[in-house]
Amino acid sequence: xxxxxxxxxxxxxxxxxxxxxxxxxxxxxxxxxxxxxxxxxxxxxxxxxxxxxxxxxxxxxxxxxxxxxxxxxxxxxxxxxxxxxxxxxxxxxxxxxxxxxxxxxxxxxxxxxxxxxxxxxxxxxxxxxxxxxxxxxxxxxxxxxxxxxxxxxxxxxxxxxxxxxxxxxxxxxxxxxxxxxxxxxxxxxxxxxxxxxxxxxxxxxxxxxxxxxxxxxxxxxxxxxxxxxxxxxxxxxxxxxxxxxxxxxxxxxxxxxxxxxxxxxxxxxxxxxxxxxxxxxxxxxxxxxxxxxxxxxxxxxxxxxxxxxxxxxxxxxxxxxxxxxxxxxxxxxxxxxxxxxxxxxxxxxxxxxxxxxxxxxxxxxxxxxxxxxxxxxxxxxxxxxxxxxxxxxxxxxxxxxxxxxxxxxxxxxxxxxxxxxxxxxxxxxxxxxxx
Amino acid sequence: xxxxxxxxxxxxxxxxxxxxxxxxxxxxxxxxxxxxxxxxxxxxxxxxxxxxxxxxxxxxxxxxxxxxxxxxxxxxxxxxxxxxxxxx
Numbered sequence: 423x424x425x426x427x428x429x430x431x432x433x434x435x436x437x438x439x440x441x442x443x444x445x446x447x448x449x450x451x452x453x454x455x456x457x458x459x460x461x462x463x464x465x466x467x468x469x470x471x472x473x474x475x476x477x478x479x480x481x482x483x484x485x486x487x488x489x490x491x492x493x494x495x496x497x498x499x500x501x502x503x504x505x506x507x508x509x510x511x512x513x514x515x516x517x518x519x520x521x522x523x524x525x526x527x528x529x530x531x532x533x534x535x536x537x538x539x540x541x542x543x544x545x546x547x548x549x550x551x552x553x554x555x556x557x558x559x560x561x562x563x564x565x566x567x568x569x570x571x572x573x574x575x576x577x578x579x580x581x582x583x584x585x586x587x588x589x590x591x592x593x594x595x596x597x598x599x600x601x602x603x604x605x606x607x608x609x610x611x612x613x614x615x616x617x618x619x620x621x622x623x624x625x626x627x628x629x630x631x632x633x634x635x636x637x638x639x640x641x642x643x644x645x646x647x648x649x650x651x652x653x654x655x656x657x658x659x660x661x662x663x664x665x666x667x668x669x670x671x672x673x674x675x676x677x678x679x680x681x682x683x684x685x686x687x688x689x690x691x692x693x694x695x696x697x698x699x700x701x702x703x704x705x706x707x708x709x710x711x712x713x714x715x716x717x718x719x720x721x722x723x724x725x726x727x728x729x730x731x732x733x734x735x736x737x738x739x740x741x742x743x744x745x746x747x748x749x750x751x752x753x754x755x756x757x758x759x760x761x762x763x764x765x766x767x768x769x770x771x772x773x774x775x776x777x778x779x780x781x782x783x784x785x786x787x788x789x790x791x792x793x794x795x796x797x798x799x800x801x802x803x804x805x806x807x808x809x810x811x812x813x814x815x816x817x818x819x820x821x822x823x824x825x826x827x828x829x830x831x832x833x834x835x836x837x838x839x840x841x842x843x844x845x846x847x848x849x850x851x852x853x854x855x856x857x
Numbered sequence: 858x859x860x861x862x863x864x865x866x867x868x869x870x871x872x873x874x875x876x877x878x879x880x881x882x883x884x885x886x887x888x889x890x891x892x893x894x895x896x897x898x899x900x901x902x903x904x905x906x907x908x909x910x911x912x913x914x915x916x917x918x919x920x921x922x923x924x925x926x927x928x929x930x931x932x933x934x935x936x937x938x939x940x941x942x943x944x945x
Binding site for chain 1: 919
C-alpha cells in the first residue's frame with residue numbers, strides 16, 4: 423500500500439455522484455475543504471434510474487439555483503389509480519397554489535447538471551472511476567482503491583447506491599434479502615408535448631405523477647408509476663424481488679401486462695419506446711438501515727437504504743443525508759477527529775430530521791402490507807371498481823338489488839377471517855403511524 | 858419482447874464478465890431464479906448441456922441476481938464500462 427501525500431490525498435472522498443454524493447461533496451466544498459467526487463459511470467446519471475420525482479425542498483436546499491436545471495416538468499397533479507382487470511378508478515389531487523413541490527427530471531441530465539454545479543464550487547470530479555475497495559488502516563477507513571491508483575482522505579463518504587459493495591466491505595450492512603428490495607423496471611416512451619398535455623389534461627410544461635395498484639399487478643406486491651416528461655412518458659413498475667422469485671414472474675412481462683391494461687394503453691398509445699431501464703430500490707425501511715458511520719466513513723442515500731416507500735421519497739432523503747454527511751465531515755475536519763464518536767453526529771442529524779422520523783413512523787407499514795398483498799393490492803381495488811361500476815351505471819335496472827348483490831359478494835367471496843385480518847392490518851398500520 | 862427493450866440501450870462492453878456465478882452450484886440448483894428475475898434476461902440455462910449462459914453484456918447492473926442468488930460473485934463492470942442510461 424502506498425502512503426498518503428499531498429498528491430494523492432483529499433480532506434474528503436465521496437464515492438458515487440448520485441443525488442446523495444453530489445450533495446455531500448458540494449457541502450464539503452462550500453466549507454472550503456478539498457473534496458474528490460468519484461463516479462464509476464462515464465457521466466453522472468449514466469447508471470441511474472428512478473421511479474419518481476425530485477422534491478423541490480431538497481433540491482433548493484442544495485442548489486438555490488435549481489430552477490435553471492434541466493427540469494422536464496413541475497408536478498401539477500398527483501393521482502392514485504386503482505385497477506381491476508379492465509376498469510380503473512382514479513383519485514387526483516391538484517392545487518394550483520402548490521404546484522412547485524416536486525418536478526420530473528431525467529437523471530442523465532439532472533445528475534449531470536448537479537455535478538457541473540459541484541465542480542463550479544470547487545469539487546474535484548473523477549468520472550470513469552470505479553472504486554474497487556476501501557483502504558482500512560488500524561480500524562479506520564483512510565482511502566479508496568480504484569482501477570488505477572490508491573487515494574486517501576480523512577473521511578470517505580459512501581454514496582455508491584443500493585448495492586453498496588463498500589458498506590458491505592466494512593460490515594456495516596445487515597444481510598439484504600429479496601424481501602428487502604423492490605425491482606424497478608421502466609420504459610420511457612416518446613410522445614409529443616401536445617399529446618401528453620391533452621391526454622393527461624395538463625397545463626403547458628406541467629406534469630402528472632401517478633401511482634397504480636391492482637389489475638395486472640394484483641398477484642404480487644407491486645405498484646405501477648406513470649410520470650410525464652417534456653416529450654416522453656415514464657412508465658414503470660416496482661415489484662418485490664421476493665414475489666418475482668417465489669411466483670416465478672419475469673419483471674418485464676409484468677410491465678408488459680400493465681401496458682396492456684386499457685387505462686395504461688390509452689395513455690401511451692402511439693408512443694415509441696425510447697429507453698428501457700432497471701434498478702433496485704431499497705425497501706427494507708427503518709429496520710434495515712445499516713450502521714451509518716464508522717471510523718473515517720459515513721454512508722448516505724440508497725447505500726444507507728434511506729427510502730420512504732410509502733410516499734415514493736428517496737431523492738430528497740439522498741440529498742439531505744448527503745448534506746448532513748458533508749456537514750459532519752467538515753465538523754470532524756475542524757476538530758481533527760475522525761473517530762466513530764465524532765462521526766456519530768451524522769446519525770444525530772438524521773434522527774432530528776424528517777428522514778429518520780418518517781422512516782420510524784412507517785417502519786411496519788410495508789411488512790404488514792406485504793402480508794396482505796392479495797387484499798390491499800388486489801381484492802379491494804377490484805371491489806372499488808365494481809362499486810363505481812354500479813354507482814355510475816344507469817341501465818333501467820333498480821339499484822337496490824345491485825347493491826345487495828355487491829354487498830353479499832363482498833362478504834362471501836372473501837372469508838370472514840380474511841376480512842378480519844385485513845381490518846386488523848389496517849388498524850395496525852394506522853396505529854403504527856399515529857402512536 | 859425483452860430483446861426489443863434492450864435494443865434501446867447503449868453499452869460500453871467490457872471484455873470480461875463482471876458476473877461470475879459458481880457454475881458447479883447451478884447443477885444442483887432447482888429454482889434457477891436468476892433466469893427469472895433478471896430484468897435483462899442475462900441468464901439462460903441449457904438443460905441439454907447442463908450449462909448456465911451469462912450474457913453479461915446485456916446487464917443493467919441492478920443487482921437483483923446478487924440478492925436473489927447467493928452463488929454469484931457480483932461486481933460492477935470496470936470504470937466507465939457497462940450500461941449507459943440516457944433517458945431514465
